[in-house]
Amino acid sequence: MHGTAIVDDIEVSRDIAGFLKGDNLSSYVSEGYRRDLARMMASSQAGSADTGGLKAEFKDEALDKATSGVFLELLWSDLITEEDSSGLLARLTELMDIFVDTGRFEDILYIYDAVFSMEYPGKFKDAAISMMENFLSSRQFISRLAGAFILRGKNNMESVVRLANALRLYIVKPLLEILSEETNTGNRKFLLSVLGELGRDILPHAVNKLNDNRWYVIRNMLYLIRQCDGRKYLDHARRFIGHKNTKISMEALKTLLHFHTPDAVSCLKSYLQAEDTAMRTQAINIAGLYRVKDAVSYLLKLLEKKDVRGRDLPLKIQTVKALGRIGDPSVVKSLEKICSSKTLLYKDSLEELKLEIFRTLNGYPRASVMPLIDAGLSSKNEKIRALSMKLLKQTA
């Protein structure tokens, strides 16, 4: 039958089946082989198999994965009834619960992919998918998954993002809710980074949450609009320009700058000229972050403003940093002027500013700042000399 003989339920090849006709070993096994067998059997040593790798197969994760594989094969079998199918799915979802609790995100993805895959139809596929969908969208599963992401996902970001992406239809809205309720800053940041990877599917939900009365929720949603290419939702972001909460208004500004809207720069300029120092400082930082060339003239005005008492030092240092990020060579002359100036009062403040200038020179075209670097080599300030030497070596 099909070239094999059957011994009960064991399939045996034709060659071996020939052996079974006689019980006289010598008629089909050579003398040498019989000696080898006798020697093996006389040996009192235990098996020499390498057991290290073998033992790994009996660890929980290997066993759970093998079991889920068997359940999936059974699910695709023609022999099962509808009741069997439900039972198998119940076992699979039990395993998925265990995987969530132990941070085994790839194993959850394996089951998800297998159940939803069109490659393996199965007799009750529609019912199976429906049952799985109910499980995945349950509040219990989602909140445990979010908890697992936070507890175990930070060192496993790739797996978290892969799983979150696969499940995004079910988890986007609940995750946004969980993000809104999360009080720990670190956890919020992490959830935000996960949500930011989920693409445009989250945008309608994020926009809905812009009506929340908690400032950090609005700010986070503005971040998500930016992160997930929410170009068509810019009007929703724009309405927060000028919001009384600076954190919200700055986030809105960042969003407009990110998408290079026609009004983005003018909004930035109005913030750069604001009376509120904190607001101006944030606007300066944002100008640097987004390398807004159109803001250079405003920034230079801030830098060149007379400041006899040195009160504006923190603002000027931020301005120097921002200018360094923008890297426009037209500001170098002003930087040279500052570096060559002297003062009797508030010497320390001026030295600190000069030092900050040298720290940012890497952001400019090298040729434009060579004179400054040369001057720095002979500075009385040791740190400036060291920075200049480093920059010179990089040029070489």
Add this chain to the structure above:
Amino acid sequence: MPDKVSSLITSIMVAVSNCRLYSKGHESVSNMSEKIIEAVNELSLPDDTVSIMILGNELIFNNVRLSQKSIHTNSLMRMLRRKGTDKVIFKKGVTSDELMAFISELALPDSALTGSPHISIGAVAVRLSNEDIMASETIDEGISKIREIYHGLAKLKEVGVASLEDMAMNFISAIKSETDILSLIKSAKFGSESIYAHTINVSILSIFQAESLGLSKDIVHEVGIAGLLHDVGKMFIPEDIFGKRDKLNETEWAEVKKHPVRGALYLSTLPDVPELAIIAAFEHHMKFNGSGYPETKKRSRQHLVSQIVAISDFFDALRTEKPYRKALGVPVILGLLTEGSVKDFNPLLVENFISSFKGLKDA
């Protein structure tokens, strides 16, 4: 099962899993410890204790029998039983350190539960591995028990895992006390009853292999249970085919080949049954090179437990006399195993099996 009780047991088992996966000191383990402390405080009886007891196949929580058991409950019961513990009492005031130590002991296969000021452990009185029982009595008793269990399957849909656990434990003791493994294996003439002797033999041979591979006590135990249950699917083969003395025709053979699927499917409905048993029931006729049966859509490689059971199955099948064939001698069977190595069987396991035999005599 009331939610809070379920939650406590789940927290314990999740902590154990995380301890095994990561480490005792991992944040997830200490988080679970905190949850357990909260649960102990909430669920304490008037005497400020929470008790978990095992009676036979039942879990008794705070003196109340749990009517419904989850996968976590069954795992906890199995773990406690294997450590010879049938009672754990948590007292209010239990610390995180005490719980983490308890979880660590529970997680490690070969460590005993020692207790602490706020965690009392009730050890089991001698109920397993009675070395005074003759090995042959153990095996005979096993055959009766397995006959009962297999017969009871379709009717009661219950497999008494506790009794299977005891059987496996007894076999392990019997193997340790006998120098000749073959003296433990029961010969049985072919017939519908021979399946019971066969499952016992496969269990013993599988335990023998697992022990010689140096696997942990817990795993050896479960391998033994997998051996006992590997052919449970045959109980669903029609009687006329199952008891047939002649060679099977194509249709009959196709029916027989369904038994791994039926067996695994049946075992999957029983939350008490160890995962290794489900895997072995499904895969024990798959071959090392991915051929064999049942045909699979995605999987091609047998798990190690199935490779172990496959060798035991092959060995015992060829040692059993059939109406159309005499029983083969051990040297012949070992030779055939070697021939089938790489294609049909894991070559490392074959080598281990052969070299672990001592002072064999042909039956």
